[in-house]
Amino acid sequence: MTTQHSEVAGIPLLLGPALDGRCAGGLTFRVGYADETLATSGITHLTEHLALHFSDPTKLHSNGITGANTTTFHVSGTLEEVVTFLNEVAAALRDLPLDRLETEKSVLRTEAARRGGPADMLHAWRFGARDYGLASYAELGLHRIGREDVAAWAARWFTRDNAVLWLAADGVPDGLDLALPAGRRHPAPAVEPWLAPGPTHYLGRDGVVAASALIERSTAGRVFVSVLEQALYRELRQVGGYSYSPTASYEPLDRSSAVVYAFADSLPEKQDAVVGGFVDVLAGLRLGPIADDDIVAAVNRLRTMLDHPDVATLRLPADAVDLLLGHDNLTDERARAELDAVDAAAVRAVAEEVHASSLLQVPRRAIDWAGYVEAPDYNDIAVTGTSYRFIEEPEAQVTADATGVSVGTPAGSTGVLWSDAVALTTYPDGARTAIGSDGYQVHVEPNLLAGDTTALVAAIDAGVGSRPEIVVPLPARDPERIPAVSEPPAAEPKKRTEEATGPRWAQIAATVCGALALGSLVFFLWGLIQHFTDDGAASEELTRVLGRGLRALLLGGLSVWFHRIGQGRKPATAPA
Template identity: 45%
Template sequence: MTITRTEVDGVPTLVAPVDGPMTAGLVFRVGRADETLARAGVTHLIEHLALHGLGMTDYHFNGATSPVTTTFQLQGTESDVVAFLNGVCGALADLPVGRLAVEKEILRTEEAGRGGSVAEPMALWRYGARGHGVVGFPEFGLSALTADDLREWTARWFTRANAMLWIAGDRVPAGLRLTLPDGGARMPAPAVTSALPVTPAFFSGPSERTVAYEGIVRRGTAAGVFAGVLERALFRALRQEGGYSYHVAADYLPRDAEHASVFALADMLPEKRGQLLGEFVDVLAALRYGRVAKADVDAFVTTAEAALSSTDAEARSLPGRVQSELLGYDPPTLAEYRAQLRAVTPEDVAEVAAEAHASSLLMVPDGRGPDWAGFTAAPTQSSRAVYGDRHPLLANRSQAMITGPEGVSLQGGGSLVTVRFGEVAAMLAWPDGARRLIGFDAITVHVEPTLFAGGPAALAEIDAAVRPELRVDLPARDPENVPQPPSPARRARRRTGPVLHRAADRIASVPDGLRWTLIIALFLVNIRLIDALDGNTPLRVAVCSVILLLSLLLTDWAIKGLRRLARYVAR
């Protein structure tokens, strides 16, 4: 059985026979990595609108938006395939924009209920806030998207030239019409960006129970074998031998025509973090230093060859083959792939492991990464502030917002973050005046103008400098969640506080010496009083005891008052 290449209404089509129901997928070379952060979600929204009109059917269908492709897929009879794909193309030509508000809410609900994937923070830290890094952020653009935005995006990306069709079945079903606009040429893969000045690198991930790894490698069969060998080696070290992990996995994921990522992860109990991370890094080091077990290579090759021997192997390869061709990569035939698998050696795998290490990124819990193994912490701050006007924080004048023609910085408390206006990926805007600027490098500056001196003027300067298409207007916040400036009385204490605090602190820092000085002085007074009370010993003892007690109480009261003053002026 072989794959047949043909066309349907000018759309390149691959057909391979399969036992059972027909399955088909119409794939477009557009995904989330093609979007800007300020309009993120546009492709996903179009996918939903294109499927809405199909309603309830007797066949299984679905849509999927990945970083680089959008797929409309179904399984059913030949007539089902015709009805589904003809309907999708018709909806793309005339989107049901009357459903826009409803579908936006559905997507927000879908996002809120979707569990986070470790691939998302990995993408954000590696690529920043554009290109492949957009998948690491929420679909910020949904609220701003209009019907015209959707029509423009559809006309540009959902075209005949930018699509391919695959059919797992005996033939192209009669009556199938892919009525898509021509669209010129196929779109190239998204440009690759970077937010990592140095690799290998690590960052603190959102989960205390997961360690994840990614390395970028050249596409090829040896890279796929490396992913399989890595999974076997990690499983053996982390689960079978160490007992640190339950779920261990690795995968080979094509990114564009030239490169792919090798991704691996392992779960753990938080208290096992140190042991697991050490073993994880040791496995990676062993592979790149050439300690690749031939038995692991042979086991992966045997498993892969067994999958290639099934009767529907050609049909199952269609989705991956179509995605590769849309990205500009010419994948090998199954026969060529089988020969390449058999030729991979442990030395080839070690070479890929070394290549992956040079670009590797580790996600670790709580920020304690393997710097001892040559990994560098990914940057969380900016290197320098912009030049401009300084707007002190009203509650703490040692911290400030700086605004100037270049951009905005927040500085103080040992932290510095800067977003330059020419590198804004998106600006989130709330009606109460709050602004959040996200830079291409994923560094974020959040501005609450009520908390800074001259905040309203700074806000106007920021709004004027950021391009309108990068602005995302968000719903109003609950008033309880809007930060309020400190009261005038508290701000006055802030101005005089440092002087008073130092004075009170100096007094309160010598309480013991002060107390004993007063006690000794009062004791001497007691002696004189006792001498004056001749012949009345009980009275002399009583007076002495009362005065000594009062001296202790008054001294403690004075010291506690000074300490309360110190705490008050420190607020």
């Protein structure tokens, strides 16, 4: 059965049959994090949470998803449960429970603490700190968004003209009450990478190799990704044993663009081999032969999805997104025909397209040897004005003026112009972080800079004075978390015996008495040995031997006494 098109309460409807008698449905809106700014990031996610305040996923299979350019509320269950859920979502969007604003912010911060992947910075390196690049950043807007902001956001984006309803049910059910306010269909943000074209890499965390590439949406692109995943698994898992779960995926971005992702994990001692194998696989698909068996397997995998008896229903969420993005959905017949037309030449053409925009995250060391230039660590923006040097790095300094703020080092400079700034975070202790649309940032910690930095902080605040919408006040930090210049290790206390402070004659006397005592001791011991080994020794001889021992004891005592005087210390007792 094919998808039917209709309309409910002014909202376009995509209708497919129920799955084994179980219904499903959703409302999808053309708004996501790419429509936000860094200073308002999180506002769509917050709106989604507020709209679902009534929902209990432990009792009903329902949820909300905020993506790059769409937000979806979906549910599955009985027909009555689906209708009730959709009606409650629409009612909540009409009148959000703004009294729950701070509660839901707290929930989102907790959720954010559990989020984050090994290759999140791929988005920021490609797109900067705007639109699709915001996936790499924390939801800073949660620190400044108020009730009026959320209410205005919902009124602008969550309207009937910016939505699509999709249902897996045997007909349009009665009782739907989806009266949303009127608005307009918003086009998706333009896909405008900040990163220059050409194969590029940057250094990331250990144990992870990841890649992304921007390509045109196509059936051949989907086949390429399947072939890529097969090749990565074969080379890195089966042959080399370097990686446990190498994967690849294809994700549509807007009506005409898609992103190819690839990922491979590894142990630290194996990651160089993973990097080499990863690069070799990508190069092989572009320059080497592509096995027909790999293409056939990839095509068959995609064809299996098309041949599923419930394919029309299973595709409803994706079809709703494409309808909002303005992408023409393929009929089953056309999709099969395009699959049949994919050959090695088509896959190689996609491989070339991937190579031209490839961005790799690699651990430890650069891969210039493979033709991937390293992404720039500095954006070469430097402003003039009064400079403040780092205490622990005197060769580096921070400068701010009416045009921006920059940090300069012997290796290069990075700056943010106020006209291009997308956020300025502020702490009560004076710390500031300016972030530009290209994703480069300048962080200022007054405690780490020499001199009085009051004027520096004032210059930064004045620079964005005309743009209060980008200022994000952050809560006070624990004093122990505020960076400070490390104190040098304390010198070890000087030992009392390191330096003699007494008279020189006493030091000499101590040395002479010590030598004489040692000599007397030797003669004393030798006499004892002779006395007890010579049976005829006289008693007078024994007396002389004992006299030597007494002399050795007396001289030793004098040596100790003179030594204490020579060290500048008063003897504890006088010698007898």
